[in-house]
Amino acid sequence: MIAVEDLVVRFDRRGAPAVGGVSFAIAPGSTFGLVGESGCGKSTVLRAIAGLIPGHGGRVLIDGKPVPERRDKPFFSRVQMVFQDPYGSLHPRQTIAAQLAEPLRNLGLDRSPGRVADALVAVGLDPAFQWRFPHELSGGQRQRVAIARALIVEPQVLLLDEPTSALDVSVQAEILNLLTALRRERGLTYLLVSHDLAVVSHMCSRLAVMQRGHIVEELEVEALRARRVTHPYTAELLAASEAYG
Amino acid sequence: MAQPLVAVRELRVGFRTKAGIVDAVRGVGFDLGREKLGIVGESGSGKSTVGRALMRLLPRSAAVRAERLAVCGTDVLTASDRTMRDIRGGRIGLIMQDPKYSLNPVVTVGEQIAEVFRLHRPEYAGKRAAREATLSILEQVKIRDPERVASLYPHQVSGGMGQRVMIASVLAGGPDVLIADEPTSALDVTVRLEVLALLDELVASRGLGLIFISHDLNLVRKFCDRVLIMYAGRVVEALAARDLGNATHPYTRGLLASMPHIHEPRDPLPTLVRDPAWREPA
Numbered sequence: 001m002i003a004v005e006d007l008v009v010r011f012d013r014r015g016a017p018a019v020g021g022v023s024f025a026i027a028p029g030s031t032f033g034l035v036g037e038s039g040c041g042k043s044t045v046l047r048a049i050a051g052l053i054p055g056h057g058g059r060v061l062i063d064g065k066p067v068p069e070r071r072d073k074p075f076f077s078r079v080q081m082v083f084q085d086p087y088g089s090l091h092p093r094q095t096i097a098a099q100l101a102e103p104l105r106n107l108g109l110d111r112s113p114g115r116v117a118d119a120l121v122a123v124g125l126d127p128a129f130q131w132r133f134p135h136e137l138s139g140g141q142r143q144r145v146a147i148a149r150a151l152i153v154e155p156q157v158l159l160l161d162e163p164t165s166a167l168d169v170s171v172q173a174e175i176l177n178l179l180t181a182l183r184r185e186r187g188l189t190y191l192l193v194s195h196d197l198a199v200v201s202h203m204c205s206r207l208a209v210m211q212r213g214h215i216v217e218e219l220e221v222e223a224l225r226a227r228r229v230t231h232p233y234t235a236e237l238l239a240a241s242e243a244y245g
Numbered sequence: 246m247a248q249p250l251v252a253v254r255e256l257r258v259g260f261r262t263k264a265g266i267v268d269a270v271r272g273v274g275f276d277l278g279r280e281k282l283g284i285v286g287e288s289g290s291g292k293s294t295v296g297r298a299l300m301r302l303l304p305r306s307a308a309v310r311a312e313r314l315a316v317c318g319t320d321v322l323t324a325s326d327r328t329m330r331d332i333r334g335g336r337i338g339l340i341m342q343d344p345k346y347s348l349n350p351v352v353t354v355g356e357q358i359a360e361v362f363r364l365h366r367p368e369y370a371g372k373r374a375a376r377e378a379t380l381s382i383l384e385q386v387k388i389r390d391p392e393r394v395a396s397l398y399p400h401q402v403s404g405g406m407g408q409r410v411m412i413a414s415v416l417a418g419g420p421d422v423l424i425a426d427e428p429t430s431a432l433d434v435t436v437r438l439e440v441l442a443l444l445d446e447l448v449a450s451r452g453l454g455l456i457f458i459s460h461d462l463n464l465v466r467k468f469c470d471r472v473l474i475m476y477a478g479r480v481v482e483a484l485a486a487r488d489l490g491n492a493t494h495p496y497t498r499g500l501l502a503s504m505p506h507i508h509e510p511r512d513p514l515p516t517l518v519r520d521p522a523w524r525e526p527a
Contacts, residue, residue, distance in 0.1 A: 037433035173503035202505035
Protein backbone atom coordinates (compact mmCIF):
# COMPACT_ATOMS: atom_id res chain seq x y z
CA MET A 1 0.00 0.00 0.00
CA ILE A 2 2.64 2.47 1.12
CA ALA A 3 6.39 2.03 0.98
CA VAL A 4 9.57 4.00 1.38
CA GLU A 5 12.81 3.23 -0.42
CA ASP A 6 16.17 4.40 0.85
CA LEU A 7 14.74 7.44 2.65
CA VAL A 8 17.47 9.87 3.71
CA VAL A 9 16.96 13.05 5.76
CA ARG A 10 19.76 15.43 6.60
CA PHE A 11 19.28 18.45 8.85
CA ASP A 12 22.99 19.19 9.07
CA ARG A 13 25.11 18.92 5.95
CA ARG A 14 28.23 17.79 7.81
CA GLY A 15 26.88 15.59 10.58
CA ALA A 16 25.36 12.12 10.39
CA PRO A 17 21.97 12.06 8.64
CA ALA A 18 18.88 12.00 10.89
CA VAL A 19 17.55 9.21 8.72
CA GLY A 20 20.23 7.31 6.87
CA GLY A 21 18.58 5.17 4.22
CA VAL A 22 15.40 3.58 5.54
CA SER A 23 13.23 1.20 3.50
CA PHE A 24 10.06 -0.70 4.33
CA ALA A 25 6.75 -1.61 2.74
CA ILE A 26 3.35 -1.87 4.44
CA ALA A 27 0.70 -4.33 3.30
CA PRO A 28 -2.81 -2.89 2.72
CA GLY A 29 -5.05 -3.07 5.76
CA SER A 30 -2.23 -3.77 8.20
CA THR A 31 -0.50 -1.76 10.91
CA PHE A 32 3.25 -1.31 10.72
CA GLY A 33 5.12 -0.08 13.79
CA LEU A 34 8.24 2.05 13.89
CA VAL A 35 9.86 1.92 17.34
CA GLY A 36 12.94 3.41 18.92
CA GLU A 37 14.11 5.90 21.50
CA SER A 38 14.28 9.71 21.36
CA GLY A 39 16.29 10.96 18.43
CA CYS A 40 16.39 7.68 16.50
CA GLY A 41 14.60 9.27 13.54
CA LYS A 42 11.26 7.49 13.77
CA SER A 43 9.12 10.64 13.77
CA THR A 44 11.34 12.17 11.09
CA VAL A 45 10.51 9.24 8.80
CA LEU A 46 6.82 9.90 9.36
CA ARG A 47 7.14 13.62 8.75
CA ALA A 48 9.16 13.05 5.60
CA ILE A 49 6.47 10.72 4.24
CA ALA A 50 3.83 13.36 5.00
CA GLY A 51 5.83 15.92 3.04
CA LEU A 52 6.67 18.01 6.10
CA ILE A 53 10.40 17.74 5.41
CA PRO A 54 11.15 19.03 1.92
CA GLY A 55 14.29 17.83 0.19
CA HIS A 56 14.55 14.34 1.61
CA GLY A 57 16.34 11.65 -0.37
CA GLY A 58 14.86 8.36 -1.52
CA ARG A 59 11.32 7.61 -2.63
CA VAL A 60 7.89 7.35 -1.06
CA LEU A 61 5.57 5.02 -2.99
CA ILE A 62 1.82 4.57 -2.84
CA ASP A 63 0.51 1.53 -4.67
CA GLY A 64 3.94 1.25 -6.26
CA LYS A 65 3.89 4.78 -7.71
CA PRO A 66 6.25 7.45 -6.39
CA VAL A 67 4.54 10.46 -4.80
CA PRO A 68 5.48 13.94 -6.01
CA GLU A 69 8.19 15.87 -4.15
CA ARG A 70 5.62 18.49 -3.26
CA ARG A 71 2.72 16.44 -1.91
CA ASP A 72 -0.46 17.17 -3.84
CA LYS A 73 -4.20 16.89 -3.25
CA PRO A 74 -4.42 13.28 -4.47
CA PHE A 75 -1.72 12.39 -1.90
CA PHE A 76 -3.48 14.08 1.03
CA SER A 77 -6.80 12.56 0.04
CA ARG A 78 -5.18 9.13 0.50
CA VAL A 79 -2.74 9.81 3.37
CA GLN A 80 -3.50 11.72 6.58
CA MET A 81 -1.60 12.18 9.83
CA VAL A 82 -2.49 12.19 13.55
CA PHE A 83 -0.05 13.96 15.83
CA GLN A 84 1.08 13.11 19.35
CA ASP A 85 -0.19 16.01 21.33
CA PRO A 86 -3.93 16.71 21.05
CA TYR A 87 -3.32 19.93 22.98
CA GLY A 88 -0.96 21.28 20.33
CA SER A 89 -2.48 19.89 17.15
CA LEU A 90 -5.90 21.56 17.33
CA HIS A 91 -6.39 25.28 16.78
CA PRO A 92 -7.32 26.80 20.16
CA ARG A 93 -9.62 29.49 18.74
CA GLN A 94 -11.55 27.57 16.13
CA THR A 95 -14.62 25.48 16.77
CA ILE A 96 -14.34 21.76 16.19
CA ALA A 97 -16.68 22.15 13.20
CA ALA A 98 -14.34 24.65 11.54
CA GLN A 99 -11.34 22.40 12.10
CA LEU A 100 -13.07 19.35 10.72
CA ALA A 101 -14.22 21.26 7.63
CA GLU A 102 -10.73 22.56 6.85
CA PRO A 103 -9.30 19.42 5.23
CA LEU A 104 -12.50 19.11 3.19
CA ARG A 105 -12.08 22.67 1.94
CA ASN A 106 -8.39 22.14 1.20
CA LEU A 107 -9.16 19.13 -0.94
CA GLY A 108 -12.26 20.67 -2.56
CA LEU A 109 -14.63 18.08 -1.12
CA ASP A 110 -18.26 18.30 -0.08
CA ARG A 111 -18.55 20.35 3.12
CA SER A 112 -22.14 19.66 4.12
CA PRO A 113 -22.75 19.88 7.90
CA GLY A 114 -23.84 16.25 7.94
CA ARG A 115 -20.32 15.21 7.04
CA VAL A 116 -18.83 16.89 10.12
CA ALA A 117 -21.46 15.33 12.37
CA ASP A 118 -20.85 11.89 10.84
CA ALA A 119 -17.11 12.23 11.38
CA LEU A 120 -17.68 12.92 15.09
CA VAL A 121 -20.08 10.01 15.46
CA ALA A 122 -17.54 7.72 13.79
CA VAL A 123 -15.01 8.43 16.56
CA GLY A 124 -17.57 8.03 19.34
CA LEU A 125 -18.35 11.71 20.00
CA ASP A 126 -21.73 13.41 20.13
CA PRO A 127 -22.31 15.62 17.05
CA ALA A 128 -22.94 18.54 19.45
CA PHE A 129 -19.19 18.61 20.07
CA GLN A 130 -18.76 20.46 16.77
CA TRP A 131 -19.80 23.73 18.43
CA ARG A 132 -17.18 23.48 21.14
CA PHE A 133 -13.61 24.74 21.33
CA PRO A 134 -10.64 22.45 22.07
CA HIS A 135 -10.22 23.75 25.66
CA GLU A 136 -13.69 22.45 26.48
CA LEU A 137 -12.61 18.89 25.66
CA SER A 138 -10.57 16.36 27.62
CA GLY A 139 -7.30 14.98 26.21
CA GLY A 140 -8.97 11.80 25.01
CA GLN A 141 -11.82 13.71 23.36
CA ARG A 142 -9.31 15.97 21.60
CA GLN A 143 -7.44 12.98 20.24
CA ARG A 144 -10.76 11.62 18.95
CA VAL A 145 -11.31 14.95 17.17
CA ALA A 146 -7.79 14.74 15.68
CA ILE A 147 -8.60 11.25 14.40
CA ALA A 148 -11.94 12.47 13.03
CA ARG A 149 -10.15 15.29 11.23
CA ALA A 150 -7.75 12.85 9.61
CA LEU A 151 -10.52 10.45 8.61
CA ILE A 152 -13.02 13.00 7.31
CA VAL A 153 -11.41 13.01 3.85
CA GLU A 154 -11.71 9.20 3.78
CA PRO A 155 -8.03 8.42 3.36
CA GLN A 156 -6.57 4.93 2.97
CA VAL A 157 -3.46 5.46 5.08
CA LEU A 158 -3.07 7.05 8.51
CA LEU A 159 0.33 8.15 9.79
CA LEU A 160 0.12 7.97 13.60
CA ASP A 161 2.84 9.77 15.57
CA GLU A 162 2.71 8.53 19.20
CA PRO A 163 -1.07 8.94 19.19
CA THR A 164 -1.58 7.93 22.84
CA SER A 165 1.62 8.85 24.66
CA ALA A 166 0.12 12.07 26.06
CA LEU A 167 -2.92 10.21 27.45
CA ASP A 168 -3.71 8.33 30.66
CA VAL A 169 -3.68 4.54 30.32
CA SER A 170 -7.44 4.14 30.64
CA VAL A 171 -7.92 6.73 27.88
CA GLN A 172 -5.13 5.16 25.85
CA ALA A 173 -7.04 1.86 25.86
CA GLU A 174 -10.14 3.61 24.46
CA ILE A 175 -8.20 5.34 21.68
CA LEU A 176 -6.29 2.17 20.72
CA ASN A 177 -9.57 0.24 20.55
CA LEU A 178 -11.10 3.01 18.42
CA LEU A 179 -8.15 2.95 15.99
CA THR A 180 -8.34 -0.83 15.69
CA ALA A 181 -12.11 -0.76 15.07
CA LEU A 182 -11.80 1.97 12.42
CA ARG A 183 -9.03 0.09 10.64
CA ARG A 184 -11.15 -3.05 10.43
CA GLU A 185 -14.33 -1.23 9.35
CA ARG A 186 -12.67 0.84 6.68
CA GLY A 187 -9.75 -1.35 5.65
CA LEU A 188 -7.26 1.37 6.63
CA THR A 189 -3.49 0.99 6.62
CA TYR A 190 -1.60 2.43 9.60
CA LEU A 191 1.99 3.46 10.11
CA LEU A 192 2.38 3.82 13.88
CA VAL A 193 5.38 5.52 15.45
CA SER A 194 5.83 4.77 19.15
CA HIS A 195 8.44 4.41 21.85
CA ASP A 196 6.19 1.97 23.71
CA LEU A 197 6.75 -1.68 22.82
CA ALA A 198 3.53 -2.72 24.57
CA VAL A 199 1.46 -0.38 22.38
CA VAL A 200 3.27 -1.54 19.25
CA SER A 201 2.81 -5.19 20.18
CA HIS A 202 -0.89 -4.57 20.72
CA MET A 203 -1.48 -2.66 17.47
CA CYS A 204 0.92 -3.91 14.83
CA SER A 205 1.41 -6.98 12.70
CA ARG A 206 4.96 -6.02 11.70
CA LEU A 207 7.45 -3.58 13.12
CA ALA A 208 10.85 -2.06 12.51
CA VAL A 209 13.26 -1.04 15.25
CA MET A 210 15.24 2.13 14.61
CA GLN A 211 18.48 3.31 16.14
CA ARG A 212 20.49 6.36 15.08
CA GLY A 213 18.61 6.87 11.83
CA HIS A 214 18.72 3.25 10.65
CA ILE A 215 16.41 0.28 10.86
CA VAL A 216 18.37 -2.34 12.79
CA GLU A 217 15.71 -5.03 12.65
CA GLU A 218 12.35 -5.66 11.03
CA LEU A 219 10.19 -8.42 12.46
CA GLU A 220 6.73 -9.92 12.77
CA VAL A 221 4.92 -9.04 15.97
CA GLU A 222 4.75 -12.75 16.89
CA ALA A 223 8.55 -12.80 17.02
CA LEU A 224 8.56 -9.80 19.37
CA ARG A 225 5.95 -11.36 21.62
CA ALA A 226 7.94 -14.61 21.74
CA ARG A 227 11.20 -12.69 22.36
CA ARG A 228 12.67 -14.06 19.13
CA VAL A 229 14.69 -10.95 18.33
CA THR A 230 18.06 -11.01 16.60
CA HIS A 231 19.61 -7.55 16.94
CA PRO A 232 21.23 -6.74 20.32
CA TYR A 233 19.60 -3.31 20.40
CA THR A 234 16.12 -4.82 20.01
CA ALA A 235 16.96 -7.21 22.83
CA GLU A 236 18.12 -4.30 25.01
CA LEU A 237 14.96 -2.32 24.29
CA LEU A 238 12.81 -5.35 25.06
CA ALA A 239 14.65 -6.08 28.30
CA ALA A 240 14.37 -2.44 29.45
CA SER A 241 10.66 -2.38 28.61
CA GLU A 242 10.06 -5.63 30.47
CA ALA A 243 12.03 -4.56 33.55
CA TYR A 244 9.39 -2.07 34.60
CA GLY A 245 6.52 -2.91 32.28
CA MET B 246 7.41 1.93 64.37
CA ALA B 247 9.32 4.97 65.55
CA GLN B 248 7.97 8.38 64.61
CA PRO B 249 7.20 8.30 60.87
CA LEU B 250 9.17 10.60 58.56
CA VAL B 251 5.95 11.90 57.11
CA ALA B 252 2.53 11.75 58.75
CA VAL B 253 -0.60 12.81 56.88
CA ARG B 254 -4.16 12.63 58.25
CA GLU B 255 -7.34 13.84 56.52
CA LEU B 256 -5.48 16.11 54.10
CA ARG B 257 -7.81 18.28 52.06
CA VAL B 258 -6.78 20.74 49.36
CA GLY B 259 -9.21 22.99 47.52
CA PHE B 260 -8.34 25.43 44.76
CA ARG B 261 -10.29 28.66 44.56
CA THR B 262 -11.21 29.29 40.92
CA LYS B 263 -13.64 31.58 39.13
CA ALA B 264 -16.05 28.67 38.93
CA GLY B 265 -15.90 28.07 42.68
CA ILE B 266 -13.78 25.79 44.82
CA VAL B 267 -12.34 22.70 43.17
CA ASP B 268 -11.52 19.97 45.66
CA ALA B 269 -8.29 18.39 44.42
CA VAL B 270 -7.48 16.32 47.51
CA ARG B 271 -10.33 15.04 49.68
CA GLY B 272 -9.18 13.35 52.86
CA VAL B 273 -5.85 11.62 52.22
CA GLY B 274 -3.92 9.93 55.02
CA PHE B 275 -0.73 7.88 55.21
CA ASP B 276 2.54 7.45 57.11
CA LEU B 277 5.94 7.19 55.49
CA GLY B 278 8.81 5.29 57.07
CA ARG B 279 12.20 4.50 55.56
CA GLU B 280 10.58 2.86 52.56
CA LYS B 281 9.58 3.44 48.96
CA LEU B 282 5.94 4.49 48.83
CA GLY B 283 4.29 4.84 45.44
CA ILE B 284 1.36 7.19 44.84
CA VAL B 285 -0.36 6.23 41.61
CA GLY B 286 -3.22 7.84 39.79
CA GLU B 287 -4.27 9.41 36.52
CA SER B 288 -4.16 13.09 35.54
CA GLY B 289 -6.10 15.16 38.01
CA SER B 290 -6.24 12.49 40.72
CA GLY B 291 -4.45 14.82 43.16
CA LYS B 292 -1.23 12.81 43.50
CA SER B 293 1.11 15.71 42.73
CA THR B 294 -0.92 18.07 44.90
CA VAL B 295 -0.29 15.80 47.91
CA GLY B 296 3.47 16.07 47.28
CA ARG B 297 3.32 19.84 46.89
CA ALA B 298 1.23 20.21 50.06
CA LEU B 299 3.88 18.33 52.06
CA MET B 300 6.44 20.92 50.99
CA ARG B 301 4.01 23.82 51.28
CA LEU B 302 4.64 24.67 47.66
CA LEU B 303 1.03 25.17 46.60
CA PRO B 304 -0.09 28.55 45.23
CA ARG B 305 -2.10 31.02 47.30
CA SER B 306 -5.29 29.92 45.60
CA ALA B 307 -4.99 26.59 47.42
CA ALA B 308 -6.73 26.07 50.76
CA VAL B 309 -4.92 23.30 52.65
CA ARG B 310 -6.46 21.66 55.69
CA ALA B 311 -5.44 18.56 57.58
CA GLU B 312 -5.77 16.92 60.97
CA ARG B 313 -2.04 16.33 60.71
CA LEU B 314 0.56 17.19 58.08
CA ALA B 315 4.04 16.63 59.49
CA VAL B 316 7.48 16.17 57.98
CA CYS B 317 10.17 14.84 60.36
CA GLY B 318 8.04 15.91 63.31
CA THR B 319 7.47 19.49 62.12
CA ASP B 320 3.91 20.62 61.49
CA VAL B 321 3.93 21.93 57.94
CA LEU B 322 0.63 23.76 58.36
CA THR B 323 1.79 26.01 61.18
CA ALA B 324 5.58 26.25 60.65
CA SER B 325 7.02 29.70 59.96
CA ASP B 326 8.28 30.57 56.46
CA ARG B 327 11.79 30.56 57.88
CA THR B 328 11.40 27.02 59.21
CA MET B 329 9.88 25.88 55.92
CA ARG B 330 12.90 27.21 54.02
CA ASP B 331 15.11 24.95 56.12
CA ILE B 332 12.80 21.98 55.76
CA ARG B 333 12.47 22.30 52.00
CA GLY B 334 15.73 20.94 50.68
CA GLY B 335 17.13 20.25 54.15
CA ARG B 336 14.66 17.59 55.34
CA ILE B 337 12.53 16.92 52.28
CA GLY B 338 13.68 17.13 48.67
CA LEU B 339 11.72 17.21 45.42
CA ILE B 340 12.81 15.53 42.20
CA MET B 341 10.72 16.72 39.31
CA GLN B 342 9.84 15.22 35.97
CA ASP B 343 11.91 17.10 33.48
CA PRO B 344 15.40 18.44 34.25
CA LYS B 345 15.11 20.69 31.17
CA TYR B 346 12.55 22.80 33.00
CA SER B 347 13.50 22.38 36.62
CA LEU B 348 17.19 23.27 36.50
CA ASN B 349 18.16 26.92 36.11
CA PRO B 350 19.18 27.33 32.46
CA VAL B 351 21.68 30.15 33.03
CA VAL B 352 23.65 28.65 35.94
CA THR B 353 26.14 25.81 35.57
CA VAL B 354 25.21 22.43 36.94
CA GLY B 355 28.01 22.53 39.51
CA GLU B 356 27.05 25.97 40.79
CA GLN B 357 23.42 24.86 41.28
CA ILE B 358 24.51 21.92 43.40
CA ALA B 359 27.05 23.98 45.35
CA GLU B 360 24.31 26.48 46.19
CA VAL B 361 22.31 23.75 47.91
CA PHE B 362 25.36 22.77 49.98
CA ARG B 363 25.97 26.36 51.04
CA LEU B 364 22.32 26.94 51.97
CA HIS B 365 21.63 23.75 53.87
CA ARG B 366 24.93 22.38 55.12
CA PRO B 367 26.98 24.74 57.35
CA GLU B 368 29.96 22.39 57.13
CA TYR B 369 30.19 23.10 53.38
CA ALA B 370 29.57 26.84 53.60
CA GLY B 371 33.02 27.73 52.22
CA LYS B 372 33.44 28.03 48.48
CA ARG B 373 36.10 25.35 48.22
CA ALA B 374 34.32 22.94 50.56
CA ALA B 375 31.09 23.34 48.57
CA ARG B 376 32.91 22.67 45.32
CA GLU B 377 34.60 19.54 46.65
CA ALA B 378 31.30 18.28 48.02
CA THR B 379 29.68 18.97 44.64
CA LEU B 380 32.24 16.90 42.76
CA SER B 381 31.88 14.11 45.29
CA ILE B 382 28.08 13.99 45.02
CA LEU B 383 28.26 14.02 41.21
CA GLU B 384 30.46 10.97 41.51
CA GLN B 385 27.91 9.34 43.81
CA VAL B 386 25.21 9.74 41.16
CA LYS B 387 27.57 7.87 38.81
CA ILE B 388 28.72 10.75 36.65
CA ARG B 389 32.06 9.69 35.23
CA ASP B 390 33.74 13.05 34.73
CA PRO B 391 32.40 15.30 37.52
CA GLU B 392 34.85 18.16 36.85
CA ARG B 393 33.66 18.50 33.27
CA VAL B 394 29.96 18.01 33.99
CA ALA B 395 30.03 20.55 36.83
CA SER B 396 31.06 23.23 34.35
CA LEU B 397 28.22 22.49 31.91
CA TYR B 398 24.92 24.33 31.58
CA PRO B 399 21.67 22.30 31.77
CA HIS B 400 21.07 22.46 27.99
CA GLN B 401 24.43 20.79 27.43
CA VAL B 402 23.55 17.59 29.29
CA SER B 403 21.32 14.72 28.12
CA GLY B 404 17.98 13.89 29.75
CA GLY B 405 19.40 11.02 31.79
CA MET B 406 22.38 13.03 32.95
CA GLY B 407 20.12 15.98 33.75
CA GLN B 408 18.06 13.72 35.99
CA ARG B 409 21.24 12.52 37.77
CA VAL B 410 22.21 16.15 38.29
CA MET B 411 18.79 16.88 39.75
CA ILE B 412 19.09 13.89 42.09
CA ALA B 413 22.56 15.12 43.14
CA SER B 414 21.29 18.63 43.84
CA VAL B 415 18.42 17.27 45.93
CA LEU B 416 20.68 14.93 47.90
CA ALA B 417 23.11 17.79 48.53
CA GLY B 418 20.69 19.26 51.05
CA GLY B 419 20.93 16.04 53.09
CA PRO B 420 17.19 15.30 53.22
CA ASP B 421 15.54 12.37 55.02
CA VAL B 422 12.59 12.31 52.67
CA LEU B 423 12.54 12.45 48.88
CA ILE B 424 9.50 13.19 46.78
CA ALA B 425 10.02 12.06 43.19
CA ASP B 426 7.24 13.34 40.95
CA GLU B 427 7.25 11.31 37.71
CA PRO B 428 11.07 11.29 37.80
CA THR B 429 11.51 9.04 34.77
CA SER B 430 8.48 9.84 32.60
CA ALA B 431 10.51 12.07 30.29
CA LEU B 432 13.27 9.47 29.82
CA ASP B 433 13.79 6.69 27.29
CA VAL B 434 13.30 3.17 28.63
CA THR B 435 16.97 2.20 28.69
CA VAL B 436 17.94 5.44 30.47
CA ARG B 437 14.98 5.11 32.82
CA LEU B 438 16.36 1.79 34.00
CA GLU B 439 19.69 3.35 34.99
CA VAL B 440 18.10 6.28 36.80
CA LEU B 441 15.76 4.01 38.75
CA ALA B 442 18.64 1.73 39.75
CA LEU B 443 20.55 4.77 40.98
CA LEU B 444 17.58 6.10 42.93
CA ASP B 445 16.99 2.70 44.48
CA GLU B 446 20.62 2.40 45.57
CA LEU B 447 20.77 5.91 47.04
CA VAL B 448 17.50 5.54 48.95
CA ALA B 449 18.71 2.24 50.43
CA SER B 450 22.27 3.32 51.27
CA ARG B 451 21.16 6.57 52.90
CA GLY B 452 18.09 5.08 54.58
CA LEU B 453 15.73 7.65 53.07
CA GLY B 454 11.97 7.64 52.81
CA LEU B 455 10.81 7.99 49.22
CA ILE B 456 7.42 9.12 47.92
CA PHE B 457 7.31 8.08 44.30
CA ILE B 458 4.50 9.82 42.39
CA SER B 459 3.66 8.20 39.08
CA HIS B 460 0.94 7.42 36.58
CA ASP B 461 2.65 4.13 35.76
CA LEU B 462 1.27 1.23 37.79
CA ASN B 463 3.65 -1.30 36.30
CA LEU B 464 6.68 0.75 37.19
CA VAL B 465 5.52 1.41 40.73
CA ARG B 466 4.58 -2.19 41.31
CA LYS B 467 8.16 -3.28 40.59
CA PHE B 468 10.01 -0.34 42.11
CA CYS B 469 8.15 0.50 45.34
CA ASP B 470 7.44 -1.33 48.59
CA ARG B 471 3.94 0.01 49.10
CA VAL B 472 1.40 1.67 46.81
CA LEU B 473 -1.46 4.11 47.32
CA ILE B 474 -3.95 4.29 44.45
CA MET B 475 -5.57 7.73 44.14
CA TYR B 476 -8.80 8.53 42.35
CA ALA B 477 -10.57 11.89 42.36
CA GLY B 478 -8.58 13.21 45.33
CA ARG B 479 -8.91 10.17 47.57
CA VAL B 480 -6.85 7.06 48.25
CA VAL B 481 -9.14 4.28 47.03
CA GLU B 482 -6.74 1.46 47.80
CA ALA B 483 -3.46 0.98 49.71
CA LEU B 484 -1.48 -2.22 49.44
CA ALA B 485 1.96 -3.80 49.31
CA ALA B 486 3.39 -3.44 45.81
CA ARG B 487 3.78 -7.19 45.42
CA ASP B 488 0.05 -7.63 46.14
CA LEU B 489 -1.06 -5.31 43.35
CA GLY B 490 -2.10 -8.31 41.28
CA ASN B 491 -4.66 -9.06 44.01
CA ALA B 492 -6.03 -5.52 44.15
CA THR B 493 -9.71 -5.49 45.02
CA HIS B 494 -10.84 -1.97 44.09
CA PRO B 495 -12.49 -1.91 40.65
CA TYR B 496 -10.55 1.22 39.70
CA THR B 497 -7.17 -0.40 40.42
CA ARG B 498 -8.22 -3.56 38.62
CA GLY B 499 -9.55 -1.54 35.69
CA LEU B 500 -6.31 0.40 35.37
CA LEU B 501 -4.23 -2.77 35.42
CA ALA B 502 -6.46 -4.40 32.82
CA SER B 503 -6.43 -1.44 30.42
CA MET B 504 -2.66 -1.57 29.90
CA PRO B 505 -1.41 -3.32 26.78
CA HIS B 506 1.20 -6.05 27.30
CA ILE B 507 4.09 -6.91 25.04
CA HIS B 508 3.66 -10.65 25.37
CA GLU B 509 -0.07 -11.15 26.00
CA PRO B 510 -2.15 -9.56 23.29
CA ARG B 511 -5.79 -8.87 24.14
CA ASP B 512 -8.23 -7.42 21.67
CA PRO B 513 -10.01 -5.21 22.41
CA LEU B 514 -8.34 -3.78 25.51
CA PRO B 515 -10.70 -3.69 28.50
CA THR B 516 -11.71 -0.10 29.15
CA LEU B 517 -12.56 1.53 32.42
CA VAL B 518 -16.18 2.29 33.24
CA ARG B 519 -16.03 4.92 35.98
CA ASP B 520 -18.46 4.44 38.81
CA PRO B 521 -19.57 7.66 40.58
CA ALA B 522 -19.45 5.67 43.84
CA TRP B 523 -15.62 5.57 43.60
CA ARG B 524 -15.57 9.27 44.45
CA GLU B 525 -17.12 8.66 47.86
CA PRO B 526 -15.44 7.13 50.92
CA ALA B 527 -16.01 3.39 51.11
